[in-house]
Amino acid sequence: MSAPVTSSDGSDRRSAALRLGVVAFLGLVLSLAGTGLRAQNFQSQAPYAVLLDSASGTVLYEKAADELMVPASLAKIATALVAFQEIAQGRLSLDSEIGISENAWRKGGGVSGGSTMFAILNSRVKLSDILQGLIVQSGNDAAIALAEAIAGDEATFARVMTERVRALGLTKSVFRNATGMGDPEQKVTARELARLSDHIIKTYPELYKIFGQREFTWNKIKQQNRNPLLAMEIGADGLKTGNIDEAGYGLVGSAVQNGQRLIVVVNGLKTARDRAQEARKLLEWGFRAFEARRIFGEGEIVGEASVFGGAKGRVALKAKGPVSLLLPRGAGERLNARIVYRGPLVAPVQEGTEVGRLLVTRGDVKTLEIPLYASETVEAGTLQRRALDALMEVATGWVRKALKRS
Incomplete structure (x- = not known):
């Protein structure tokens, strides 16, 4: 089983050849053991x-x-x-x-x-x-x-x-x-x-x-x-x-x-x-x-997205079917992946709704882009919970504005 992309610190080992860890917010790095030619060493004359x-x-x-x-x-x-x-x-x-x-x-x-x-x-x-x-x-x-x-x-x-x-x-x-x-x-x-x-x-x-x-x-x-x-x-x-x-x-x-x-x-x-x-x-x-490498199996959780005003603060995300990549044979390349979505999502969020995309890059190459879906329904939360989420969002907004001014 591979590790889902989360926003908490830490990492899980899938095998000696493939490690998934958290990078910044909702990101991951795939490190492939071994040495070999990098895929983009191939050069085409085509513009x-x-x-x-x-x-x-x-x-x-x-x-x-x-x-x-x-x-x-x-x-x-x-x-x-x-x-x-x-x-x-x-x-x-x-x-x-x-x-x-x-x-x-x-x-x-x-x-x-x-x-x-x-x-x-x-x-x-x-x-x-x-x-x-x-x-x-x-x-x-x-x-x-x-x-x-x-x-x-x-x-x-x-x-x-x-x-x-x-x-x-x-x-x-x-x-x-x-x-x-x-x-x-x-x-x-x-x-x-x-x-x-x-x-x-x-x-x-x-x-x-x-x-x-x-x-x-x-x-x-x-x-x-x-x-x-x-x-x-x-x-x-x-x-x-x-x-x-x-x-x-x-x-x-x-x-x-x-x-x-x-x-x-x-x-x-x-x-x-x-x-x-x-x-x-x-x-x-x-x-x-x-050669092909499977990253996530059928139904595996790929990551999470924040939910505003929901009974739960996050919803797990998954792809439709397994997620695989083709990678250079014997290569030791570093892949970066992130989940992109407009967030936080606003409750209620229905199971099966497309809410974001998984983007995997290899250097300058956009290697993979696939849609991600809510794995469960998140209903609207209590009035108290929605008010707390609103206050947190306002506070975050002030921080963003301050960072822009600095």
Whole structure:
């Protein structure tokens, strides 16, 4: 059993290799015995990069992961998300017919000079084919036609894209079109692209298979999937490439080896060859250099949060399921973790309510971030208890103000 994160002094030993102790308020340090290379000794040429372990949510590598960048056709991953959601909710089916308007044909078809599935003007195309045109061929005509079918026009659809990723907890990415064509306000982050891709893989496994399709023929024109990882025999099965002048060359990819799935994001590279090489190097290094360590078991208490005006002054917090990390093999790295929440919580607090997040960092890398939930219900306390809590909060407020002045 591992030790919960608490605000009291002291520490408990889990094993010689893993010790959990309290650091400041609601914090902990994970110390791993042994020596070895530090994970971030790996260096990528990509200006933006993330490597994510899907099962644990561990970030194995990051570089400018939270900085806004131009997505180019990587935005089509969010376009696909909206379509998958519409199918799952029964508003569309794979047999639904999508019209190819003059706008979609002229702006995204063969006459546009960009990536296209060569859909015919004023034709109607099954959604199953539109999705292949969108994902395999990166067709702009498919993206625009899909946007018009779902939301009426592309600008409205882009707002839907942004709303849908916000609902997944992705707070920085903003979409202005369905294609990834240049727009000064359309920006994403590498971390959020990785999380979005992970969500699609886990939530829509059957539809996700389209991302691994090697080729697609439409209008008697056969085109190969633009994802170079699919041909490398490294277990890759998706996702998308992107390139416009403002973005450079980018790729979001995923691969599975020995039951482990990694998701890689690179962007801002100078050539298509560079993006292929950097993505492959990150994946191969990730599969080779890390091993799994369980930090908390199923139902274990991770820490506590203060409760204002409650029958109890604290509530224990736990994750949904066990908490594991991928750590460098044989490394002697120091991990820092803290529980972040807006507090103190105000009673009553219901069991199962999400009240905070566990953040684990390794140096400058935000290794893990998972939600934490109240493990029990804390009812409102007596009038006397609430008054005492209020006085303590006022006193604490005065101390904070004094510290700001000093």
